[in-house]
Amino acid sequence: MKKMFTILLLLCIASSSLAFKSNAEEWELIFEDDFNGNTIDQNKWTAKDNWPHTDVELQLYIKEDAYQENGNLVIRTQFNPTYYSPSNKTYNYTSGWIDTSFKFNFTHGRLESRLLLPKTGIRDNIWPAFWTKGNTESADWPHYGEIDVMEMDSWNDDWTPYIWGTYHWGPRRNDLCQGCGTIYPDKNFNLTEWHTYSVEWDEKKIDWFVDGVKYRTTYENQLFCKGCKGIVKLPTHPQFIIFNTAVDHFAPPNPADYPKYMYVDYVKLYQKKGSKSSF
Numbered sequence: 308m309k310k311m312f313t314i315l316l317l318l319c320i321a322s323s324s325l326a327f328k329s330n331a332e333e334w335e336l337i338f339e340d341d342f343n344g345n346t347i348d349q350n351k352w353t354a355k356d357n358w359p360h361t362d363v364e365l366q367l368y369i370k371e372d373a374y375q376e377n378g379n380l381v382i383r384t385q386f387n388p389t390y391y392s393p394s395n396k397t398y399n400y401t402s403g404w405i406d407t408s409f410k411f412n413f414t415h416g417r418l419e420s421r422l423l424l425p426k427t428g429i430r431d432n433i434w435p436a437f438w439t440k441g442n443t444e445s446a447d448w449p450h451y452g453e454i455d456v457m458e459m460d461s462w463n464d465d466w467t468p469y470i471w472g473t474y475h476w477g478p479r480r481n482d483l484c485q486g487c488g489t490i491y492p493d494k495n496f497n498l499t500e501w502h503t504y505s506v507e508w509d510e511k512k513i514d515w516f517v518d519g520v521k522y523r524t525t526y527e528n529q530l531f532c533k534g535c536k537g538i539v540k541l542p543t544h545p546q547f548i549i550f551n552t553a554v555d556h557f558a559p560p561n562p563a564d565y566p567k568y569m570y571v572d573y574v575k576l577y578q579k580k581g582s583k584s585s586f
């Protein structure tokens with residue numbers, strides 16, 4: 308029985324892995340960055356500088372903590388006490404954030420990145436992410452949708468690090484279905500190795516993949532998850548792409564654990580031929 312289960316599991320993994328390759332002729336590469344040059348392409352990306360993001364994060368984003376080296380985008384998180392005058396506060400950690408806001412946005416497609424996560428441990432504070440958000444700040448988060456292709460954190464009961472994919476939607480913060488995610492279930496998954504993380508988003512659903520293995524689907528109009536008070540609506544706005552690493556507030560970080568680095572080999576956005584819903 309166990310052997311049969313293993314064979315079935317392998318077949319499922321193999322068919323999932325092949326799904327994208329077998330449909331490759333339907334897809335067209337619309338946007339990519341291989342991060343192979345010496346500097347971040349300013350035509351595609353903006354690095355946040357002197358920006359704290361939210362009150363529950365311990366880092367200040369500075370542009371020096373996002374850079375390119377040895378064929379990768381590097382997001383560095385470091386113990387680097389820095390005074391931020393608007394809130395009259397010193398942030399002990401600085402980190403990097405780049406995004407394509409106002410430079411590239413897309414509706415539907417397959418978004419994929421190959422990346423190496425920062426070193427982490429039990430009850431670690433490091434919170435790297437590869438995600439998208441609706442290209443407007445004119446409404447309360449997460450009204451225009453947020454697709455978390457990959458986040459790593461350790462917010463579970465035993466504080467063991469894991470990666471997960473999530474969709475956020477709702478007219479207002481703390482309303483309706485504002486955070487429905489799935490932890491990647493492979494118990495042998497090695498967080499310290501390079502992996503590809505991707506989503507496929509169309510008008511009916513979003514699928515999440517790790518190394519080509521699908522592990523989660525969110526459907527339009529689905530009433531589906533714990534804490535969900537209404538039906539899911541997929542993004543109502545074009546999305547832009549974000550890479551960042553935050554330092555969360557759940558436990559005091561140890562400065563000796565830093566600096567930490569996330570490396571991004573590439574990011575690619577494919578869309579179905581003829582759709583080209585991007586700008």
Ligand SMILES: [Ca+2]
Pocket residue numbers: 341342343378379571572573
């Ligand atoms: Ca590269």
